[in-house]
Amino acid sequence: MQRYFISTPSTEGTIQLTPDTCHHLIDVMRAQVGTQFELVVNHQNVYLAELVDANRGTAKLLETIPNEVELPLKVTLACGLPKTKEKPEMIVQKATELGAHQIIFFEAQRSVSHWTNGKEVKKLARLQKIANAAAEQAHRIVQPRVTYVKKLEDVFGQQDFDIRLVAWEESAKQGETKALVKNLQKAQAGQELLAIFGPEGGLTQQEIDQLATYQVEPVGLGPRILRTETAPLYLMSAISYQLELFK
Amino acid sequence: MQRYFISTPSTEGTIQLTPDTCHHLIDVMRAQVGTQFELVVNHQNVYLAELVDANRGTAKLLETIPNEVELPLKVTLACGLPKTKEKPEMIVQKATELGAHQIIFFEAQRSVSHWTNGKEVKKLARLQKIANAAAEQAHRIVQPRVTYVKKLEDVFGQQDFDIRLVAWEESAKQGETKALVKNLQKAQAGQELLAIFGPEGGLTQQEIDQLATYQVEPVGLGPRILRTETAPLYLMSAISYQLELFK
Known part of the structure; x- marks a missing residue:
C-alpha cells in the first residue's frame, strides 16, 4: 500500500x-x-x-x-563529501532504507568535491527528496533529515551524541575487530549514535586526532577495504543486526 | 598500492x-x-x-x-533478475566489496527483465568485469564468479550448500527475527552459504514453497522493507559482523 x-x-x-x-x-x-x-x-x-x-x-x-519499523537507536551518519554526484544520492537512499535518522555531509580534508556559492541548497533539496521517497518506500515513520556542514567540527555543533564512532581503515588494518561490537552491545534504546565516514581516500590522521578530542572512537568494519558509499551501509546493517535481530 | x-x-x-x-x-x-x-x-x-x-x-x-581478507564462509548470492540495468551492477559491485564468493542471477516469477537470445553473454561479461574491478579495489584474493541460470531450481544444480537461506519479507512481517542469527551463529569456517533474494515485488509463495523442498529457510532482515538491491548488502554486512567482528 x-x-x-x-x-x-x-x-x-x-x-x-x-x-x-x-x-x-x-x-x-x-x-x-x-x-x-x-x-x-x-x-x-x-x-x-x-x-x-x-x-x-x-x-x-x-x-x-501498529508500526515498529524504526531502529532502536537514532543514527546520524556524517559523511565526507564524495567526489561524484551519484554517491551522496546512493548513501542517502540506502541509509534511509536501512533506518538512518539523519545524514550530514561535511567537507573533509580529502574531499575533492566542494559545495560552494549556494550550491548546497540545490544539492540538499534533491537529496532530501530522495530521502523522503526512500522513507515512503521502506514504510518508515521518520524521514531522515539531510544537512550539510562546512567543517568536521560543525557536526558536533547542533546536538549531543551518546555514542560516537568513526569508521577508520587503519583500525581494520591493525586487526582491530571488537570496537564496533563493544559499542553496539552497550547501546541503549533511544540513544543517539553518530558515525563518521571519510570521502574517497579516507580521513587524514589529523582529522582522526581532531575527532579524538570529541571522544569519537575509531572502529573497523572488517578486513576488506570498503568504498566511501559502502561503509555507511555496512554500519547501518550491523546496527540493525545487533539491535533488531540479535538483541 | x-x-x-x-x-x-x-x-x-x-x-x-x-x-x-x-x-x-x-x-x-x-x-x-x-x-x-x-x-x-x-x-x-x-x-x-x-x-x-x-x-x-x-x-x-x-x-x-600476508592476507586475511576473505570471509570465513563462501557466500553465494542468488538474486531474482531486477528490472533495471543498474541494479545487477550495484549488487555485483557492492557484494564483491563485502566479500561475496559467487553471484547468480535467475529469472524469478516476478522478474520483469529477461535475459534471452544470448543477451546473457554480454550482460555477464560486463558484470564479471565489474566484479573483477571491485575485487581489486577491495584488495580481495577472490574474484567472485557471476553467473546466470534460467530457473530457480538451477541454482541447486551445480554445487551443494551447507547453509541455505532465503530473504523473505513476510518472515519479517510476522515478527521473525532470530532465524538469520541462529544460522550465522552455527556457521563454521569454510562452509558454503547460499542466500536467495527476490526481484522487485519479491518472491511468490509458490517459489518459497519450492525452496522449502530444497531445505531453504526463510529469514527476516529486520522490520524495514529493503529494495531488491539493498537486501543482499544487508546480508553480506551481517555475515561479516557476526563472523569477522563478533566471533
Whole structure:
C-alpha cells in the first residue's frame, strides 16, 4: 500500500493532503474516492487513510496502524563529501532504507568535491527528496533529515551524541575487530549514535586526532577495504543486526 | 598500492602480465621499471611484485604478503533478475566489496527483465568485469564468479550448500527475527552459504514453497522493507559482523 507523510495539527475530520502527495496519489497512482493508503502523521503515528475528495485532495483517517519499523537507536551518519554526484544520492537512499535518522555531509580534508556559492541548497533539496521517497518506500515513520556542514567540527555543533564512532581503515588494518561490537552491545534504546565516514581516500590522521578530542572512537568494519558509499551501509546493517535481530 | 590478478603455473623468474593489467599499470597508472604493485596469483596468494620490463609487460615477485581478507564462509548470492540495468551492477559491485564468493542471477516469477537470445553473454561479461574491478579495489584474493541460470531450481544444480537461506519479507512481517542469527551463529569456517533474494515485488509463495523442498529457510532482515538491491548488502554486512567482528 502506498505510504505518504503529512504534518497536521489535527487528526479529526478531513485532512488536506499536500500538493506533492495529491499529484502522486491521484495523477500517478490513479487513486479514486475511497482508495485507501497509509498516512504517517507528524512523523509519529501511521494511519490507514481514505481519499474523500479527489479534486480538493482531502482524506480521512480510518484507524491507526501498529508500526515498529524504526531502529532502536537514532543514527546520524556524517559523511565526507564524495567526489561524484551519484554517491551522496546512493548513501542517502540506502541509509534511509536501512533506518538512518539523519545524514550530514561535511567537507573533509580529502574531499575533492566542494559545495560552494549556494550550491548546497540545490544539492540538499534533491537529496532530501530522495530521502523522503526512500522513507515512503521502506514504510518508515521518520524521514531522515539531510544537512550539510562546512567543517568536521560543525557536526558536533547542533546536538549531543551518546555514542560516537568513526569508521577508520587503519583500525581494520591493525586487526582491530571488537570496537564496533563493544559499542553496539552497550547501546541503549533511544540513544543517539553518530558515525563518521571519510570521502574517497579516507580521513587524514589529523582529522582522526581532531575527532579524538570529541571522544569519537575509531572502529573497523572488517578486513576488506570498503568504498566511501559502502561503509555507511555496512554500519547501518550491523546496527540493525545487533539491535533488531540479535538483541 | 595497485592490486592485479593473474593465473600462472610458476611463481619463479619473470612473469608475463596480461594485456589488461599492462594497460592499466603502464598506460593508466604510469608505472615504470621498478614500480611495485600487488599481484594475486591463482586466487590464492598475494605477492609484492615489481615491473621488470615496461615494453614486454613482465614483472617479478618479491615476497608474499600476508592476507586475511576473505570471509570465513563462501557466500553465494542468488538474486531474482531486477528490472533495471543498474541494479545487477550495484549488487555485483557492492557484494564483491563485502566479500561475496559467487553471484547468480535467475529469472524469478516476478522478474520483469529477461535475459534471452544470448543477451546473457554480454550482460555477464560486463558484470564479471565489474566484479573483477571491485575485487581489486577491495584488495580481495577472490574474484567472485557471476553467473546466470534460467530457473530457480538451477541454482541447486551445480554445487551443494551447507547453509541455505532465503530473504523473505513476510518472515519479517510476522515478527521473525532470530532465524538469520541462529544460522550465522552455527556457521563454521569454510562452509558454503547460499542466500536467495527476490526481484522487485519479491518472491511468490509458490517459489518459497519450492525452496522449502530444497531445505531453504526463510529469514527476516529486520522490520524495514529493503529494495531488491539493498537486501543482499544487508546480508553480506551481517555475515561479516557476526563472523569477522563478533566471533
